[in-house]
Amino acid sequence: MRLTKGFWQTYKEVPADAEIPSHQLMLRSGLIHKSGSGLYNYLPMGLRSIRKVENIIREELNKIGCNEITMTVVTPGELWQETGRWDKMGGLMLRFKDKKEADLCISPTNEEAVTDIFRKTVKSYKQLPVGFYQINTKFRDEIRPRFGLMRGREFTMKDAYTFHMDKASLDAGYQEMYDAYTSIFTRLGLEFIPVEADPGAMAAADSKTHEFQVVADVGEDLIIYSQEAQYAANAEKAQTIRTKTEFNLNLSALTEVITPNKTTIEDVCSFLNKPYHYSLKSLVYIATTATESKLILALLLGDDSLNEIKLQSHLKCDHLIAATEEQMKAAKLWKGFIGPVGIFSDIKIVFDKSINIDGSYIIGANKKDTHSEGFNPKRDVKELIQADLRLARAGDLTLDGKHTVVEKRGIEVGHVFQLGDKYTKDMKVGILDQNGKLVTPLMGCYGIGVTRVVAAAIEQNHDANGIVWPKSIAPYQVYFATIVKAEEFVKIADDLYKEMMDAGLEVVYDDRNVGPGNKFKDSDLLGLPYRVVLGERDFGASGELEVIDRKTGIVTKVKKEELVSTLKNLLK
């Protein structure tokens, strides 16, 4: 593209609401244009990158025989009502009525729609397994959209769905998709980790799920990671062991101590001059199932945090919500002074399994401004229940006890998930197996945030001067900056541009009448893999052009006859 003919504009100022580098750089380099809160138009340069991401995804999914379709962006409420998700999806789903007062929504995901296609088309086990995918517009009505394309309201997503006759086939299909994802993110040039994720309390016990996380400081997800052990899991899901801890094994009688206004572990332990893990943290929750609602007291070592998902999964409840101060008061619990002894309400108590039940701990005394020392779980609790409740953290050990894990921040760009029969059951899908028996097929679903991938790639690949694109998804491959005025050199530059184009190279030809400083600044900001400079003086003297690697800054001088072959080699 000749810049004098095409449409591209960079910006110097950083918009106030752009907090992270990728958001700032995408706006400054003219890849996107803000249309409204969480709404971004894709400008030509940005769209080219997005298309490259789409094509890599498409190629890898076509390879494994997944069928590309397109489902409507607006979907009828009826479909969602069949699975009960019309009510359960919550505020992120944008719902509205059409002229005939029929329920519609802008689909944030498409399990119901694809299951409807499947049940109306596939009748025999011979047609299974079968997979579908689409690359399409999605909308989630985030209250606080932020980070540009990273968490926008409208975004492009690839969502895929597979259908299987049995778990073995689902497992095989899941692995195939997992491998395709690995190929996709590798080709995209991203540093990523597939991490074990939590399938949720409602999923089957053997349901698998992984997130594909791009490692980046601004990531909203916490990953527990050990390279040596090849272990990676979302912190919510991670299974680790607390490092060896020295407990207080000197038992003594349970004794109240006055701790005025000391409501946190930090305050109490400082006041009593004890390490945090000599105390127990007490957290009150309300667990709800279809039939009952129950108060829960979760106890952890003072320096540990609760993993709510683990607690919910232990309790097998539908909802788990932290109790409010009012709810605590109603149960005669003093916030900041709660403990497992002397409770006046019906409450279920669960101890984290990292707690050494032979130890002595500081606990809340269930009286205002009072704690107790000398609590010994084994001695002081009648029916002791222990479960894995703590949130994994850096410094923990892998389950085999051999490796120490670290924490990394990740941007979730992909997700693979075994759905099981949730949707096929609710939507009454039946397939005859080879014995003529009606079987409810199993499903998997698999997402990639296409536009988020572009933002994540920039988040991971930039420097002080701008973007440093991975080669596979750069909008163009070469920035051809000319600093020539004499007509003979303009002709050489034009010829070289034509030669590069004819060779199939993707070239931005900066033929604008602006100084070299501006051209180089724009070139660095846009961050195409290679910059080629034709300077009248240098070229006139040595007949050479400069090829500059955006990432390393390494400059190679080449004769014009070698330019195309040099670039082709570099871009391999």
Added chain:
Amino acid sequence: MRLTKGFWQTYKEVPADAEIPSHQLMLRSGLIHKSGSGLYNYLPMGLRSIRKVENIIREELNKIGCNEITMTVVTPGELWQETGRWDKMGGLMLRFKDKKEADLCISPTNEEAVTDIFRKTVKSYKQLPVGFYQINTKFRDEIRPRFGLMRGREFTMKDAYTFHMDKASLDAGYQEMYDAYTSIFTRLGLEFIPVEADPGAMAAADSKTHEFQVVADVGEDLIIYSQEAQYAANAEKAQTIRTKTEFNLNLSALTEVITPNKTTIEDVCSFLNKPYHYSLKSLVYIATTATESKLILALLLGDDSLNEIKLQSHLKCDHLIAATEEQMKAAKLWKGFIGPVGIFSDIKIVFDKSINIDGSYIIGANKKDTHSEGFNPKRDVKELIQADLRLARAGDLTLDGKHTVVEKRGIEVGHVFQLGDKYTKDMKVGILDQNGKLVTPLMGCYGIGVTRVVAAAIEQNHDANGIVWPKSIAPYQVYFATIVKAEEFVKIADDLYKEMMDAGLEVVYDDRNVGPGNKFKDSDLLGLPYRVVLGERDFGASGELEVIDRKTGIVTKVKKEELVSTLKNLLK
């Protein structure tokens, strides 16, 4: 694609709501799947055709330097409020509020959004002219969506917009786009006519607009056409001359005749035994401008029809609505007996210019059950106003009087339009020209209904057995139907499939275990350009395969060594 591995299903039954061939065939051949009223998912075969249409459009627009972007499907109400269209767009635009009670809509068109991009990016005349296009999802909340993709609610559209410093540049850009459209629809293999359309009463007098119409019986648009004169116009816009008409030139006094219950031209003229064009048709309208509302009486020859757009354009009013019977009564006008003489109300009278003012006519007498004979416009009307009001029709002559026009029905698949400064003015866009003067740029807009093109192509290209795809947009090029069982023949078929694929041919390999009848039926229904049949018996006997042209039915026998080259030749 091997049918035993891919996803494709044909249907025998025709859904009740599918009224026209293209809709029926798209459902029966498994191209689309209905998700809700006016909402269709694109299945793999359908999506492939849509993508081919998109790519042809993309290639031709890229050729003329138009810049591809993507604007958000959901757009903020604020933008529409700047031009006043938030209120004017009417019910087709789906509006809703987000969580923060901000106005949003699913954009049915994007003039405001693209003008917003332009004004925030383009500052100098040097950057103009510039054009943008997108291929994206649109939604119009039609009350009666019908004909499948032809008039769906959600659809894919290509919309393009250009910006210019002056009318000369707009005209040049318009012509360039017109030519690109001609290339596009030619490549799509469609029989189409670019027709002059009406720019609307609000447009500048010199504003150009054309519709690209695909000729088809089910088309909703009426086209006035003369191949010899190379003239084509939407009936609403068409300028023609009424064929030579013999008028009644025997003047006589205005005389009332009793015509009980004769309220139509047909009834009155039969009753009085006169040809229809010896009478005048009286039509009452209410014309509204910002400042006033006025009664209008339009008069036409008895066998002519009114072109409301011509009347509105003559009156230069904002709205023109036929008067209701109540409104007529209030003006003391008897429906069925209205005429230009003896009116008691303040009413503006306009005569169509085909009326020979020297003639004698039957008119309503403005009394119940009464008409008058002997009305002579020149004699009986004080201030006679004549204008072109009649709707063109088959049998009329072109303006030069040399050619007779015919009527054709068309499906509008494209539209090019000179918008002028409507949006740039409302949205306060200013560009500095070479003299430093602030200029309001002019715009053009250009649409193609991508998914409608696919439906229109099928409407124009099908027979009793199914679709007959134009080569350029068929989902695949070749249907390879094998009727072989012996393992040696299966191997030959597999090898041939591989050979065709390696040669870059797009092949559906029907390797299903079903009879030849089913395969041929499915093949005809899907309508790929060529069917290749490998029959064990024939192939065994002569070593030849059959290549059948879907359109002509012509069968060519070829040796397997010649198959690929034969197909490549045919597909050229």
